[in-house]
Amino acid sequence: MSEDVKILVIDDEQSIIGQFERMLTDEGYKVYQAKSGEEAEKIIISEPLNIVITDVNLPDIENKEWIKKIRQANKYAFIVVTADYADIAAATQSLKLGANDYIGKPFDPRDTILTLRALVEKQKLKADNIQLLETIKSLALALEARDPYTLGHSEQVTAYSVAIAERMKLSREEIERIREAGLLHDIGKIGITDAILLKPDRLTAEEYDKIKEHPEIGKRILAPVRSLADKIPFIYYHHERYDGKGYPEGLKGEKIPLGARIIAVADTFQAMTSDRPYRKALSRQIAIDELNHNKGTQFDPKIVDEFLAIVDAIKLIG
Numbered sequence: 001m002s003e004d005v006k007i008l009v010i011d012d013e014q015s016i017i018g019q020f021e022r023m024l025t026d027e028g029y030k031v032y033q034a035k036s037g038e039e040a041e042k043i044i045i046s047e048p049l050n051i052v053i054t055d056v057n058l059p060d061i062e063n064k065e066w067i068k069k070i071r072q073a074n075k076y077a078f079i080v081v082t083a084d085y086a087d088i089a090a091a092t093q094s095l096k097l098g099a100n101d102y103i104g105k106p107f108d109p110r111d112t113i114l115t116l117r118a119l120v121e122k123q124k125l126k127a128d129n130i131q132l133l134e135t136i137k138s139l140a141l142a143l144e145a146r147d148p149y150t151l152g153h154s155e156q157v158t159a160y161s162v163a164i165a166e167r168m169k170l171s172r173e174e175i176e177r178i179r180e181a182g183l184l185h186d187i188g189k190i191g192i193t194d195a196i197l198l199k200p201d202r203l204t205a206e207e208y209d210k211i212k213e214h215p216e217i218g219k220r221i222l223a224p225v226r227s228l229a230d231k232i233p234f235i236y237y238h239h240e241r242y243d244g245k246g247y248p249e250g251l252k253g254e255k256i257p258l259g260a261r262i263i264a265v266a267d268t269f270q271a272m273t274s275d276r277p278y279r280k281a282l283s284r285q286i287a288i289d290e291l292n293h294n295k296g297t298q299f300d301p302k303i304v305d306e307f308l309a310i311v312d313a314i315k316l317i318g
């Protein structure tokens with residue numbers, strides 16, 4: 001059971017490696033060892049590690065770069081730094097740079113194994129979650145690929161939304177929430193038939209009602225993913241209007257979650273400025289006029305103002 005847990009221990013002192021190795025092998029973990037950054041790098045690249053335990057003071061590496069390098073090579077592994085008293089500042093810096101935990105040297109094996117056991121469990125959950133999220137994101141991309149007109153739509157909406165959120169100086173966490181929600185905001189369209197989604201003519205009222213189900217479908221699809229719980233409201237409410245005449249619930253004003261109000265502006269602007277089967281893209285200026293015209297009715301006026309202040313500076317890829 002624990003055999004599939006892979007842990008790399010990096011330290012230039014063989015005695016430290018030995019201590020970790022005994023402790024971790026007893027626990028049933030598979031242990032890799034490296035005495036330098038160079039040796040470690042090869043293992044980090046080739047093995048799907050769960051935990052990387054690294055000395056902060058390795059002779060051949062610069063601590064700051066090292067943490068980043070590990071993170072880039074393996075986005076799933078938890079990084080645990082070990083440091084003696086003299087290196088406490090470096091350990092703190094590592095935590096700021098994305099290391100997950102810190103073990104002081106000399107360490108008490110009983111305490112340390114408890115810490116590591118808990119970290120292994122947390123890491124497995126996190127890795128599962130990242131994989132699940134990636135699966136969902138590729139589903140969202142596959143969905144867009146069904147329709148050449150919406151290819152790249154979610155990414156552009158996300159770029160606009162994040163730019164607005166940054167301009168509004170929202171917290172890092174809130175910005176990340178908006179980023180994920182932006183990418184997934186139309187995932188519910190997976191439940192709408194091609195006949196409606198790809199229809200080259202204007203939709204009938206009935207067909208439009210079907211399309212309007214996509215926020216609800218999206219909410220249902222994503223509900224089992226625990227790490228998405230705080231993003232689902234942004235997805236579910238992205239078609240609400242500031243005046244309360246939107247869907248699915250007709251929420252009004254500030255009752256609509258901020259992330260959803262931001263995505264609504266970004267979404268509409270992106271849709272207006274790209275080709276649709278039944279019409280050509282509107283010019284940027286017309287789209288800007290439309291946003292201004294619908295300030296306070298369809299859109300939160302403050303968000304429109306923030307967006308229009310930066311719209312020209314936003315760079316889009318593709």
Ligand SMILES: [Fe+2]
Binds near residue numbers: 185239
């Ligand atoms: Fe939508």
